[in-house]
Amino acid sequence: MIIDEQNYDVIIIGTGAGGGTLAYKLAATGKKILILERGNFMPLEEQNISHVDLFKKDRYHAPEKWYDTSGEPFSPQTNYAVGGNTKIYGAALLRMREKDFEAVQHQDGISPEWCLKYQDFEPYYTEAEQLYKVHGKSGQDPTEPPRSMDYSYAAVNHEPPIQEIVDAIASQGLHPATLPLSLTRQNDDPTGDAEVFGISLVLGFPNVTLKTDAKVVCLHTNGSGNQVKSVETEINGQKYLFSADIIVLACGAINSAALLLRSANEKHPNGLANSSDQVGRNLMKPLMTAMVQLSATPNSGKFPRTVCLNDFYWGDGDFPYPMGHIQNTGGLLQELIFAESPPILSVLAKVIPDIALEQLAKRSIGWWVQTEALPDNQNQVRLKGEKLYIDYTPNNLEAHDRLVYRWIDTLKQVEKTLEDSLFKRSRIYPRSEIPIQVTANHCGTCCFGEDPSTSVLDLNCRTHDVDNLYVVDGSFFPSSASVNPTLTIIANALRVGEHLTYS
């Protein structure tokens, strides 16, 4: 074991949406910062993979196995690299709705109230949208929360066939809106992520050190258990101990919880910061169904997601409970999670030669239908020896089914309207829910709150039990909302960064 004699002000573990953004926020304070990231920089050609090959291989699956409740192993689709999962994400950065921060009755239970409200997050949402160059247009979506400032970057135009569909949806009295996207506007690396807008901006700072291929395996506390005193890390097969005044976990909701559980010791027998027994619990994987609409005319297969629709977010005429959010998927030749979604194109991919698959993808318009998952104590990250288990039973299924069928009705109308141009009348809408190995949009596991007996983190995302330990990634969410989580993770990292600036 090599003991690094330096004492840092802050150690940040992980460089995804939470860690990468926090590093950016703290770098200019002059604090001495060590960033530990288990992955390395991702080559550009790997990031921008846009080929039918995507549908055939387990791309971006971590080289490790996790286990489901029945003990079946699977390779999680999670990305260990500088920038974390934002290196492979769709870059749709949406604000949660005002009511998402309140207790809301869903058909299958209650989505709990947050201890901070939309107004508390609003300034940080604005800062996050500026930092990540979010291109959007306000005023189109009736569920959109109030903003202190309009988007600084204009929304991108829809592809021509998508514009036709948007118009046809609007003609039904619905409100399709432009999807806010983080974009660099650079051809070689078009999507904005936590490397581009976080880590790469701090690498020149003399007070910041980044160590890649540095996997943190355990946090050690002092004798009384109220301070993390060292961070055990594997680098090139060698073990190191690093220390700092403040330690920030930002490994993603599943890996941060696993690391806390792995760091159990005499003072913390059930896992570090786990006196509440809540570490790892209330994992939420929002329900997502991928849906294909077959079009008569081909498209490029490579265009960004640009449309979203929230008319059914809070319910529909005959269903007074929240249903969720809809987005188009973007061109199917570049849609990563879509490729994971059996039995649509990925199953066809196994039997059809490349060229047929490519043509199929180009004649398809994809949609994501997303519904909030409710927190459930039994849905959890759990360790048994070295093995990481994900116990997960989806909930809120009826609301999701309602949304899927409501969307099929909408698409049928669209096809009727565009029968002469874009669509032959389709009788089928192949669809599939995402499998357990896709952990995109997951959150929860270390909920923040005021009561140490029911939450892991306080309002500043510091653990209730360990004074110098923070968690700044998707773990802190008390509820998942139906919109994607990353803008809220980024905004929260900026908020906690402000707090740490003065700590």
Ligand SMILES: Cc1cc2nc3c(=O)[nH]c(=O)nc-3n(C[C@H](O)[C@H](O)[C@H](O)COP(=O)(O)OP(=O)(O)OC[C@H]3O[C@@H](n4cnc5c(N)ncnc54)[C@H](O)[C@@H]3O)c2cc1C
């Ligand atoms: C295919 C795909 C598409 C997506 N599309 C969208 C989208 O359009 N919009 C949206 O809002 N969200 C999207 N998401 C979700 C988004 O990527 C996540 O919400 C976000 O990246 C989570 O941020 P995080 O900081 O919690 O964790 P991550 O981004 O996962 O970062 C965790 C980091 O910690 C590192 N790490 C883990 N364990 C250790 C360890 N032991 N030691 C050191 N380092 C460690 C990892 O390598 C990684 O860099 C998508 C996700 C996927 C997979």
